[in-house]
Amino acid sequence: VDFDVKDQSLAARGKVRIEWAGAHMPVLAAIRDRFAKEKPLDGLRVAACLHVTTETANLMLALQAGGADVSLCASNPLSTQDDTAAALVEYGIPTFAIKGEDNDTYYKHIDCVLDRDPAITMDDGADLVSVLHKQRVEQMSRIVAGTEETTTGVIRLRQMAADNVLKFPIVAVNDTPTKHLFDNRYGTGQSTLDGITRATNILWAGQHVVIGGYGYGGRGLASRARGLGAQVIVTEVDPVKALEAVMEGFRVMPMIDAARIGDVFITVTGDKDILRREHFEVMKDGAIVANTGHFDVEINKDDLRALTTETREVRDHVVEYLLEDGRKVYLLADGRLVNLAAAEGHPAAVMDMSFADQALTVEWLAKQAGPLKPAVYDVPEDIDREVARLKLQTMGVAIDELTPEQVRYLGSWQEGT
């Protein structure tokens, strides 16, 4: 096996950890079992550029079980787990990823997987697609299709499609309900509070927790923070979302008012400057600020620094900013995704569904009779339902089926009057 990993001796530990994750990814395991029998991906060359984690390892093994010839590189220089990478090599999967690799190595690793002449690409941020379109144009005619895991990647790709520069079809796995309804809501909600707890060991009960943004991430956070006894305050710019928050019993107010009240602030909006100079100026002494949105722009660190006379790390991932007026503000994880920085990101049980979507999407692509036109595609609704069905089954939950009479009734709704 061709590979470039940190230390092959870490493989044993990696295997145990991959198994643990796998035990909490039963949908993917069921798909892997079926793949092993049916070999639907026989001989299909798949190049994946994903976070090299134990969850991703289980996806790779499922594709491999299905007969695919898979290779993997990292989608971020910092997120690689070196023991996982070593274990994957032992499992016979060409893997190119070293935690902390420099930029050149990062792109060299992308070349390594593309050199294997894949028919399918799997992206987490569109880097494979991007390199192909920029530097490896000759190879694109042999690409059947790709998949994309992230919001950011999907937005980029839709723009490329709109500009007519996208040269092969991509399925937007991110956008399917079994991905974003669960991952963004339950995954983010729990793991963000987990990250803040590990960083600070604060008691949530009775705290004023200010949540910037009431999208799916914000809803999950608000629900979980209340579940831990916090008094939740929501800020929003969209009146319909704001009203939903009010009707759920949360306090809603502008950030400038919330800034005076909050003990803990969490941003999750997708926009910049949610917390900025005017907010830092009025925060209570001891306020804790964290971000769980994708980029580290939601908390304006320049503004915070401009008010600061001194900083020091008081716990791992907790930096104290001593402001000119003597107040202290605590910034977690330097404003980066606190659930990944201070905890372990989304639990395997959530990635189970996202990666089951990925595996079934690759199978669906492999089964297409003829070529798809270059465009951004939704995950077929059947796959979404199948993933939900399998998840319920593996949790031991049965549900009803419509009777023929019920189906008929739904089809002739007007008769009900």
Added chain:
Amino acid sequence: VDFDVKDQSLAARGKVRIEWAGAHMPVLAAIRDRFAKEKPLDGLRVAACLHVTTETANLMLALQAGGADVSLCASNPLSTQDDTAAALVEYGIPTFAIKGEDNDTYYKHIDCVLDRDPAITMDDGADLVSVLHKQRVEQMSRIVAGTEETTTGVIRLRQMAADNVLKFPIVAVNDTPTKHLFDNRYGTGQSTLDGITRATNILWAGQHVVIGGYGYGGRGLASRARGLGAQVIVTEVDPVKALEAVMEGFRVMPMIDAARIGDVFITVTGDKDILRREHFEVMKDGAIVANTGHFDVEINKDDLRALTTETREVRDHVVEYLLEDGRKVYLLADGRLVNLAAAEGHPAAVMDMSFADQALTVEWLAKQAGPLKPAVYDVPEDIDREVARLKLQTMGVAIDELTPEQVRYLGSWQEGT
């Protein structure tokens, strides 16, 4: 004023009750105040076929304040509040509605409002539109547009549009978020439990409450029933919705299993036969069954009767079915909408938003420069946002606005990487 109501002497009491409702409909009141100043509907003839309730009365008064020449008939022979009808007449609004009117009178009343040659129709179930298309074709060319409040009506109208028989444009008020997100979720959730409490005076704490269906209505119900201390069980046919229920911490199972456990059953699916013979056969002695879906088909009453030796009314809206094997099942409100039958339907605070959508939609229609093509239209997003904004404002809730930099950032998302 031309009119046909039960008893004009009820007007005084009707006025007090209309005021009470109005006090809890501040968005509509704000619109009414603006309408009174701006007169945007000056001279516009509007014919409305709606439930003649105190909430509807407030809508009529708002349109009247805007300069419209409004008339009103009932959209259901049983839902008219006679004191409200009498009060509307005193307010100068031609009203044609008597609680318990027979079918002929019902249609005669529809003719009364259509005889006034309206430019705008407002429907709750599409009866005005239907009569116009069937019997008053000559008049349709003078109709500018209509609005529709219900799911059922919208479905009918979309079918008419699909079959190219719809002759004038209709706005589907039902489908806009500020209508169905709030009305269906918070309105149904609270008022259904209210209806069952009034009918039975049961303690909710510790009860097994089985909710058939996890759409918006079911979500509201599940959340509120848990909020009262019940153990909630959800049944579903859609695996994605079922999984959401599981992730919210509810038990999910097929109805045949839930039927053995439930103390109280509530159906809210839009489909028929949710509770049927096989379920009645295994229910516990003393089980209470109720429906809050639109039609009384969700609980199969024929199946229940077929198992029954004797019935008697044990409280208002509660009929005991003594089954052959000695068990008793209690059917509420004869399987009709229990929140309307045993309580007062949706609170005014919820109708506030739905009817604000209606009022602003009429204004929008009045402002159109040229004619719209015959089709079913969505409520413009601006109106939805405006209603949410006003609702927040009247609740004293302020929210944030995007800064110019934030707007710019959102428009150039790819720079965030």
Added chain:
Amino acid sequence: VDFDVKDQSLAARGKVRIEWAGAHMPVLAAIRDRFAKEKPLDGLRVAACLHVTTETANLMLALQAGGADVSLCASNPLSTQDDTAAALVEYGIPTFAIKGEDNDTYYKHIDCVLDRDPAITMDDGADLVSVLHKQRVEQMSRIVAGTEETTTGVIRLRQMAADNVLKFPIVAVNDTPTKHLFDNRYGTGQSTLDGITRATNILWAGQHVVIGGYGYGGRGLASRARGLGAQVIVTEVDPVKALEAVMEGFRVMPMIDAARIGDVFITVTGDKDILRREHFEVMKDGAIVANTGHFDVEINKDDLRALTTETREVRDHVVEYLLEDGRKVYLLADGRLVNLAAAEGHPAAVMDMSFADQALTVEWLAKQAGPLKPAVYDVPEDIDREVARLKLQTMGVAIDELTPEQVRYLGSWQEGT
């Protein structure tokens, strides 16, 4: 049967309603079944002075089944259900109670039951005990013991005991956990919100609900109001209780601050003047105020009236107070217990436990070998556990039992170190 009731022809309806309540009082039913077999109260003369409701009727029937010679009069001139009284007469129980009876009749009825020379008294407010001590001293030597259902009665009796004037023993049923933990918390919580909903038809979601007092009643209210989507604010004078409210995620503040924010106010403290002039002066226009504490002193009505220019009833149990400055405040049920006035008081399922405590206490008194000294007694812990055990059993809930090893371990705790 000797009796004095309103209208004997109401008995049939009374019986149906007594049965409905009985179906939701399975613990009492189980006790009644056992009593019918064992006749533990054979020939015991019991005089009861209780609210003449369908729940009380089931208690009377249980005692009768146990062989007791029971008679009943009302503990409040207004709370009698005339159909229930008529039905009890048909069941052979001497009953003396007419809804709306005047003061003379009320006391004449008390004499009627005491004339039957009881060995056991059952009180709800200590009126039987009081009449005996004041006017029927000669009879007291033949009284074995009494029971008392209310906090108020128990406080009176303890004072009598402290002053050495209490002449026979009394069991304080009110104070036992299966009574007050459930009745006060879950019963009051649900039924109070129910009463306010019936009176006003407000939407709870998003409302600011101010709860005066965080005892068991206040806890129940706070939990249920949050469960319906309200934003709950608690006021307290006890810092430990206030802190518990904070840790549960509720806002806590002085009433003078809450008064400016609240949409709905509910008092449940046991003290007077919780809402008074200074609070009415700053309330929002449209505020709703209600009380669910035992006496109508918690809302200072004189203070409210002093600020008012005009009142009118806008719905049943809702009186609008138009204040001098134009604001309106809505007082529910004239400041009396809103759950009894506007709804039906505690559900039967809650009274099941309180009255099971009563029935078993009477049995325990009947079994005493020798006379108890005059004093106020707690319900024996065995009875409390038995009631909880039966309640669980009738709900179909099984629980664990300690193994012999576990019992041993608990008895020698120090070994665990």
Added chain:
Amino acid sequence: VDFDVKDQSLAARGKVRIEWAGAHMPVLAAIRDRFAKEKPLDGLRVAACLHVTTETANLMLALQAGGADVSLCASNPLSTQDDTAAALVEYGIPTFAIKGEDNDTYYKHIDCVLDRDPAITMDDGADLVSVLHKQRVEQMSRIVAGTEETTTGVIRLRQMAADNVLKFPIVAVNDTPTKHLFDNRYGTGQSTLDGITRATNILWAGQHVVIGGYGYGGRGLASRARGLGAQVIVTEVDPVKALEAVMEGFRVMPMIDAARIGDVFITVTGDKDILRREHFEVMKDGAIVANTGHFDVEINKDDLRALTTETREVRDHVVEYLLEDGRKVYLLADGRLVNLAAAEGHPAAVMDMSFADQALTVEWLAKQAGPLKPAVYDVPEDIDREVARLKLQTMGVAIDELTPEQVRYLGSWQEGT
């Protein structure tokens, strides 16, 4: 300063961490500030045997600020934080504690603090008291009093008092409401789930979480687990507690039934063998079991091992037990307190109250005019109220005070009738 710590160079880091904890212990900080002014403990020699953590360090500093001559040794050989110990030495407090010290050193360290001839002892498990009574009898006449932090210690001491062997008075800090209502409920609830999350990274949403025991710890756990989306099942032996759990909407059943359903099991009963052979035999493959009760006897590890063919550590604090029939059970932290083993124990905000109780109790003891008799004393109610009052104040929460009229009314309750 006399001392015995691991490495004095760790002091700098210890100081930063002590400060962080101190920032979340504002009640203790307020007491410390007052102590610094009033010097109420001037010259008082205090010997403390407590977990040497950053929270304890803040207690020591408060006593020192009050003028006390404090010394500290560890109450457990494993719980010492060496950097904290080093920092305390720099702060001038004789400290004798090394993480992992052997038994001899442990007792030698106890001798070191007792050699300083204290007037007050502070215990966490009664070791100081025990050594004094056994080996240093001559010194006891100079002990004014002691305090005890734990349930276990208090039970021991009460037995000593009952046997008339206790030679000086002890205050049972553990038993005061501001200690156990908050520490046991909110502290245990959050930190236990935190420990399990760190150990396993499971998603809580949708999991069946079985909680053995519904005391204060169990209530906190049940509430927090539901708050994270879990389906909670409670097991109990006490029917009253079981019924409360049912009324809160939790499922209650015997452990043998819960054992078949649970995904995660948490014991918190104070008894042994909560999970034993019969339960392990029926658990689902992959079940996770953890304990948060004080001793590691709640999960019977011998029984688990007897069914096991192989074990391996799959993550830190997670050991996989491969059973003979192929199922796997995961035991966390070897059945020891999972919140201390896998997370950081109670947050500082909770210890703030417990240690404020300690500090004020020492002050109260110092102020006693004459000697107290040897016995176990409750914390004076005034101290409890003061701690709650200060906690509210430092959280910025104001509460009401009774008016003179309200006080009068409460004192003459009978007038309310």
